[in-house]
Amino acid sequence: MEKQALKIQMERLACEIRMEVCKMISHVPAGHLGGSLSIAEVLSVLYSKHLRYDAKDPKWCGRDWLVLSKGHCGPALYAALALKGFFPMEQLETLNKPGTNLPSHADRNRTPGVDMTTGSLGQGASTAAGVALGMKMDGRDNRTYLILGDGELDEGQVWEMALFASTKHLDNLITFVDFNKLQIDGRTDNDEVCNLGDISAKFTAFGWYAQRVDGHDVEQIDQAVEKAKAHRGSPSVIVLDTVKGKGWSKTENLAGSHSRGLTAEELEEALAELRAAMPAEEGGARNG
Secondary structure: OOHHHHHHHHHHHHHHHHHHHHHHHHOOOOEOOHHHHOOHHHHHHHHHHHOOOOOOOOOOOOOOEEEEOOHHHHHHHHHHHHHOOOOOHHHHHHOOOOOOOOOOOOOOOOOOOOOOOOOOOOHHHHHHHHHHHHHHHOOOOOOEEEEEEOHHHHOHHHHHHHHHHHHOOOOOEEEEEEEOOEEOOEEOOOOOOOOOOOHHHHHHHOOOEEEEEEOOOHHHHHHHHHHHHHOOOOOEEEEEEOOOOOOOOOOOOOHHHOOEOOOHHHHHHHHHHHHHHOOOOOOOOOOO
16 A cells, blocks of 8 residues: 555544544443543554454454553454454444443453453563464464553563563564553653653663654554564564543543543534544545
C-alpha cells in the first residue's frame, strides 16, 4: 500500500477504535476509558501492518501473538478486533454485561483474537516472554508483541521479565510502554506515586534495544516497529509518549479518566470531537 494511504488508514482506524471504546463504555456504569484511549494508535499500527493474524482462524499457529498486559484496557483491544472482523460489531455493546464474551479484563477463553488472559499487572510481561521463548525453541519466526502500562512498571515482575528476556536473547519480543504519565493514584513522571525516571535508559541497562517515540504518531510508531523487527540479539522496547484519555478533551491528561462512565450527552460530545479529528480518506470527504 502506498505510504500516504497507509498512514491515513492507520489514523482512521485509531479514531474508529476510540469511537467504539466510548460507545462501549457508555453502555455500562463505568469502564477503563483513559488507558484504552491512549493505546489506539499502537493497536492501529499493529493491526494495519505488522501483526500476522487470521480473523477467521484466531488460533492460527502462524499468527503473531499480542499480549495486552494492561488487561483492564480490553475495550481498546475489543474495538480493534471487532473492526478487523474477529467477531460482530454488535457484540461490543455487551461489554462487562452478564454472559458477555467481552469482560472487563482481557480473557483468552472468552474473546476471539485475545491471545493471553491479563489484568493482574506484571503477569502479562512474564507470559509474553514465555511465549516468545517457546517460539524460539520451536524454531518458528512468529513474533510476540507486548503492551505494558507505565504504572505497571511499578511491578517488580516486569523487571524480572526484562532480565530474563535479555538473557535469553528474545529478539522476537517487541514491547510497548504506554507512557501516558498517569496511573490511578497519580502521576508516573514525578514523585507523586513512584517516579519511573528514564524508562528507555532502564530497559537499555537490562540489555534491551530501546526507542522512544510519539505514541500518537502512526508513522513514528511504524518506523520504530520496523527497526525493532530488524534488530537482532536482544528484545526491543518502544516507549510511547502518550496522553491518557486522548481524543476527547474532557478526559485528556486526567487521572480521573482511568475508570469512568459516559452519559448520553457526553457520548455525543466525545463522538463529535473524534469525528472532527477523523482524517479524510484519500480522494474522499471527511466523515461527518
